[in-house]
Structures are given as C-alpha cells and as structure tokens.
Amino acid sequence: MxxxxxxxxxxxxxxxxxxxxxxxxxxxxxxxxxxxxxxxxxxxxxxxxxxxxxxxxxxxxxxxxxxxxxxxxxxxxxxxxxxxxxxxxxxxxxxxxxxxxxxxxxxxxxxxxxxxxxxxxxxxxxxxxxxxxxxxxxxxxxxxxxxxxxxxxxxxxxxxxxxxxxxxxxxxxxxxxxxxxxxxxxxxxxxxxxxxxxxxxxxxxxxxxxxxxxxxxxxxxxxxxxxxxxxxVQPDGFDDIDVEIPLDAAARYELAQDQMGAAKTELTAAKSVVLDHLGTGRRAVANGRRIAYRIPKPDGTTKSLSPYKTSKEAA
CATH class of the missing domain: 3.90.320.10 (Lambda Exonuclease; Chain A)
Incomplete structure (x- = not known):
C-alpha cells in the first residue's frame, strides 16, 4: 500500500x-x-x-x-x-x-x-x-x-x-x-x-x-x-613550471575568451541603442513587457542601465 x-x-x-x-x-x-x-x-x-x-x-x-x-x-x-x-x-x-x-x-x-x-x-x-x-x-x-x-x-x-x-x-x-x-x-x-x-x-x-x-x-x-x-581549491601547492595541456582544452579556452570579448562589445552597443530610445525615460518597454530600466545621475544624465528581470523593480 x-x-x-x-x-x-x-x-x-x-x-x-x-x-x-x-x-x-x-x-x-x-x-x-x-x-x-x-x-x-x-x-x-x-x-x-x-x-x-x-x-x-x-x-x-x-x-x-x-x-x-x-x-x-x-x-x-x-x-x-x-x-x-x-x-x-x-x-x-x-x-x-x-x-x-x-x-x-x-x-x-x-x-x-x-x-x-x-x-x-x-x-x-x-x-x-x-x-x-x-x-x-x-x-x-x-x-x-x-x-x-x-x-x-x-x-x-x-x-x-x-x-x-x-x-x-x-x-x-x-x-x-x-x-x-x-x-x-x-x-x-x-x-x-x-x-x-x-x-x-x-x-x-x-x-x-x-x-x-x-x-x-x-x-x-x-x-x-x-x-x-x-x-x-583542488591544488595544495604552487610550482612555477610550464604544464602541457591538451590542444582542445587550449582552443576551447581561447575561443571562449574571444567570444566573451565580442559579447561584451555587442552588449555595450545594445545598451547604447536602448538608452538612445529611452531619452529622458526610466523604463524600456517592448510589446508591453519591461526590458530594462535607467538610473539617472542628479543632472539627469544616465548613471547605468540594468536588465529589468534582475532588478528589485521586477518584484
């Protein structure tokens, strides 16, 4: 049962x-x-x-x-x-x-x-x-x-x-x-x-x-x-030596570094476009859904732009 x-x-x-x-x-x-x-x-x-x-x-x-x-x-x-x-x-x-x-x-x-x-x-x-x-x-x-x-x-x-x-x-x-x-x-x-x-x-x-x-x-x-x-935290010491690693591990690391750099550049461009559309506004909305919010400085210029889903405002 x-x-x-x-x-x-x-x-x-x-x-x-x-x-x-x-x-x-x-x-x-x-x-x-x-x-x-x-x-x-x-x-x-x-x-x-x-x-x-x-x-x-x-x-x-x-x-x-x-x-x-x-x-x-x-x-x-x-x-x-x-x-x-x-x-x-x-x-x-x-x-x-x-x-x-x-x-x-x-x-x-x-x-x-x-x-x-x-x-x-x-x-x-x-x-x-x-x-x-x-x-x-x-x-x-x-x-x-x-x-x-x-x-x-x-x-x-x-x-x-x-x-x-x-x-x-x-x-x-x-x-x-x-x-x-x-x-x-x-x-x-x-x-x-x-x-x-x-x-x-x-x-x-x-x-x-x-x-x-x-x-x-x-x-x-x-x-x-x-x-x-x-x-x-696995190593329990430090040896100042060269260590040969597999080529695929090296290629994966270098490719990820390149892709991260490209992604950061694209993110900066995307944020610039959103801020350009926002102007003096606070929240960026697409088809009724809040995408990002702008935090202004005292003079009205932008301090930062953050994704809305990770903000306290999303609550």
Whole structure:
C-alpha cells in the first residue's frame, strides 16, 4: 500500500535528533556517504546552488569552497518562523512543529531535515498529536521569478520539488505544503503530493551517484560557477613550471575568451541603442513587457542601465 493511501501517516522514518544548523552534531548527522534533501537536486543536475561536480568532491572528501553566508540565506533563516506562523494562522486545526533530522527506516544513507511537521490538532487540544500527516516547507524569495501563482500545480520550482519529494520519501508522508514569502510582502502557498514514480527516479539517481563516488568516477566539468570554485581549491601547492595541456582544452579556452570579448562589445552597443530610445525615460518597454530600466545621475544624465528581470523593480 502506498503512503498516499494513508490520510494520517505517522512518520515512518527514523528521527536522528533536533540539531542546530552549522553545529558539529548537525554536520555529523549529514556526513558520510549519505544524500540529503538539499543535495538531491544537485545529484540530478537541477540545483541552482551546487553542481553535481561539486557534490561529488564533497562526498569524496575532497576540497570544496567554504560556505559563504549571503544576505538571501541569512534573511531566509531569520524569516522562517514568521512565515511558518503565517501558514499556521491560515490553517486553524493544524499544528506546524519543528521536524528535526531524519533518515529512511531502511536506507540509512537517505537523509532529510524538513522545516516543519504538520499535525492535525482538534480545537481545544494543545499537545502535539502522535501522528503527523504532512510536511511544511518555508521559503523566501526576493523576486519570485521562478514561482507560479499561489496554489498553481506547477508553481513550485523543480529543484524544490525534488527536495520535498525526497523528504516525503524519507519520512513516509503523503504531501508537503509550501509557505512562500516573495519580496517581503507577497505570501503564497502550494501543495506537492508524493509521487512514487518521481521518488524512485531520485532514489535510483542517488544510488548511481554514490556508486560513482565509491568508484572514483568524477563527473565532467560543467559551466556552473561553483564547479569553477571547486576546481580552484583542488591544488595544495604552487610550482612555477610550464604544464602541457591538451590542444582542445587550449582552443576551447581561447575561443571562449574571444567570444566573451565580442559579447561584451555587442552588449555595450545594445545598451547604447536602448538608452538612445529611452531619452529622458526610466523604463524600456517592448510589446508591453519591461526590458530594462535607467538610473539617472542628479543632472539627469544616465548613471547605468540594468536588465529589468534582475532588478528589485521586477518584484
């Protein structure tokens, strides 16, 4: 029988504990040849933050660039409780409580740390029930470009869908609710149902990935920035010598340099054309869609031109 057949399925995974992120105990619970919910998107090549190449080096015990706290990560952490409280206000009769770190009851390498477990809470009862029936995942986003309208079936970015599918598979729960705060004021909700087929695809990919780690089969180098950062931290010394490299590697590098130069020249020309059309205006619009915006200097001349999709104005 599938977990989706159980309306109230107490988590069937194994609770490892409640750990503070970044502590030794937290790192230990996530260490070794395990795959966590935040890593599974990297395994299947869908993570915007970590490449398969970088994750392979991490799991192989090799050097990776140190984690850097960004403002987005910091504020996402600071706002988790208020956004979860908003979901709680919108769903009387359900209690969202901290979930802790879990592993699958049989596959010890399959780990997850959901944001909250959701428990049914009849009116007048204030103790946490024994059975949880869903998960709550809390997210914040500065612009919301990747999120669909609230409640949309396809409104959740694919890498987050991978994350919660993994979490549900680990804990044995049938659905995940999303509470998302966009631009600091746009609150949205979504629901993802467990899908055994999708979960199996992720499990099979994880098994193959861990086999490649054990066998020393390194993934190919890709164009992700964190892959470049991982390559940068591999050398453990410096020798002032010449090193012969393959001709195709040299040609690829030189061609990319030439193309980058040409692209920069074309971008400068394109920006000049847009600014020429803008004149004293602020926003460039094409067929009703905002393309770029101009920031003026005090005297009215142009300080800069930026693409609209990456600006705060896009929110």
């Amino acid at each position: 599938s977990i989706t057949d159980h309306p109230y399925a107490a988590p069937s995974g194994v609770l490892l504990g409640h750990f503070t992120p970044g502590t030794a105990a937290w790192n230990e619970a996530r260490a070794g040849l395990s795959i966590t919910a935040t890593e599974i998107a990297a395994v299947v090549g869908l993570s915007p933050w970590m490449s398969r190449f970088t994750l392979w080096h991490k799991k192989s015990g090799l050097n990776v660039a140190p984690f850097e706290m960004t403002s987005a990560v910091e504020w996402g952490s600071r706002l988790e409780d208020p956004v979860a409280a908003k979901w709680q206000d919108e769903h009387p009769g359900q209690l969202a409580a901290p979930a802790g770190t879990w592993r699958h009851r049989e596959r010890e390498w399959q780990r997850a740390t959901p944001d909250r477990l959701i428990y049914p809470q009849p009116e007048g009862e204030f103790e946490t029930p024994d059975q949880a029936d869903a998960l709550l995942e809390v997210k914040t986003s500065p612009f919301g470009d990747d999120w669909g309208p609230s409640g949309a079936d396809d409104g959740v970015p694919l890498h987050y869908r991978c994350q919660v599918m993994w979490q549900m598979d680990v804990l044995g729960l049938p659905r995940t609710h999303f509470a998302v705060l966009i631009s600091g004021h746009d609150y949205r909700e979504y629901v993802i149902e467990y899908d055994e087929g999708d979960a199996k695809i992720l499990r099979d990919a994880a098994v193959q990935f861990l086999d490649e780690v054990r066998s020393g089969v390194r993934p190919p180098i890709d164009g992700a920035d964190d892959t470049y950062q991982t390559v940068r």
